[in-house]
Amino acid sequence: xxxxxxxxxxxxxxxxxxxxxxxxxxxxxxxxxxxxxxxxxxxxxxxxxxxxxxxxxxxxxxxxxxxxxxxxxxxxxxxxxxxxxxxxxxxxxxxxxxxxxxxxxxxxxxxxxxxxxxxxxxxxxxxxxxxxxxxxxxxxxxxxxxxxxxxxxxxxxxxxxxxxxxxxxxxxxxxxxxxxxxxxxxxxxxxxxxxxxxxxxxxxxxxxxxxxxxxxxxxxxxxxxxxxxxxxxxxxxxxx
Numbered sequence: 411x412x413x414x415x416x417x418x419x420x421x422x423x424x425x426x427x428x429x430x431x432x433x434x435x436x437x438x439x440x441x442x443x444x445x446x447x448x449x450x451x452x453x454x455x456x457x458x459x460x461x462x463x464x465x466x467x468x469x470x471x472x473x474x475x476x477x478x479x480x481x482x483x484x485x486x487x488x489x490x491x492x493x494x495x496x497x498x499x500x501x502x503x504x505x506x507x508x509x510x511x512x513x514x515x516x517x518x519x520x521x522x523x524x525x526x527x528x529x530x531x532x533x534x535x536x537x538x539x540x541x542x543x544x545x546x547x548x549x550x551x552x553x554x555x556x557x558x559x560x561x562x563x564x565x566x567x568x569x570x571x572x573x574x575x576x577x578x579x580x581x582x583x584x585x586x587x588x589x590x591x592x593x594x595x596x597x598x599x600x601x602x603x604x605x606x607x608x609x610x611x612x613x614x615x616x617x618x619x620x621x622x623x624x625x626x627x628x629x630x631x632x633x634x635x636x637x638x639x640x641x642x643x644x645x646x647x648x649x650x
Contacts, residue, residue, distance in 0.1 A: 411605075412556075413558065413601040413603055413612055414601065414602045414604070415458045415574075416458060416459070416601060417449070417458055417461040417600040418458060418597060418599060419462075419463055419597065419600055420460065420521060420597055421465035421467070422463065423464075423465065423466070423468070424518075425447055425462035425463055427518060428518060428521075429462040431499070431517055431518050432450055434497050435494055435499075436450070436538070439453060449461050454538065454539070455537060455578045456539050456579055457577075457578040467594060469521070469596055470592070471592050471593065472504055473595070473596050473597055475542055475544040475545070476542075476543055477524070477542060477579075478512075478523075478540045478541040478542075478543050479525050479526060479539060480526055480528075480530065480538055481525060484527075487513065491515065491525050494515050494517075498517070499516060499517055500515065501514070501516075502514055502515060502516040502522060511526075511527030532580075533580070537578065537579065539579045540580070541580040542580070542582070543584070544581065544584070545583070545589045546640050547583065547640055548565070548583070549620070549639050550638050550640040551565075551571070553619055554572060556619050557621070557638075558574075558601075560572040560573055560574050561573070561575065564580075568585030569585045570583050570585075595643055598645065599644040600633075600644070600645045600646075601646045601647065602646075602647050603646065603647075603649055609634060609646060613636070613646055616646070620638070621637065622636060623635070624637055632647065632648035633645045633646060
């Protein structure tokens with residue numbers, strides 16, 4: 411049994427406001443989060459929730475992961491962009507070229523996401539949330555495949571992608587060159603141990619796969635703080 415991807419967590423200056431944006435944009439249900447945040451519960455086969463957690467640290471650099479959202483037609487892409495802008499998103503420049511077909515936006519807290527043009531074969535059988543695109547090495551893609559028990563669905567030219575056996579979005583890593591790392595990440599994964607599993611045993615399994623435990627252990631907060639082989643932070647939550 412492997413850990414489950416419980417949530418993608420956004421650190422936010424105004425977590426409730428950010429949660430309302432993503433809830434309205436994705437059509438996901440808002441729920442009170444017992445772990446000191448606001449949660450969005452997926453209304454599709456995404457398989458993991460979004461959690462918005464409070465932080466006092468401002469966003470200063472481009473995120474190392476972002477959503478790629480799909481379109482069925484040029485009209486659908488324009489409608490998706492217009493809906494995001496109406497809800498509080500804005501256009502942003504991350505170095506995209508004018509001839510590229512995707513549209514890069516940022517949510518009200520500056521978190522980047524892309525609305526992909528129609529006809530993208532790589533995301534053809536995915537839902538509206540087509541992928542969570544990450545900056546990272548091939549090694550980290552292999553790590554997360556083993557950590558979550560999700561098969562590799564792409565492994566070429568140092569680029570990797572995994573996908574849950576139950577469907578939903580892909581998680582992709584673009585390979586080198588990697589973005590420079592400065593400060594804490596705004597987004598991170600929360601993992602949940604297998605049902606009736608043991609937090610310490612799951613931490614030790616992840617360490618054996620190449621993760622690093624960055625704290626003194628689970629502690630009173632009921633979670634273990636870790637980093638993957640690329641140094642990305644994630645949490646393993648204690649069973650409830």
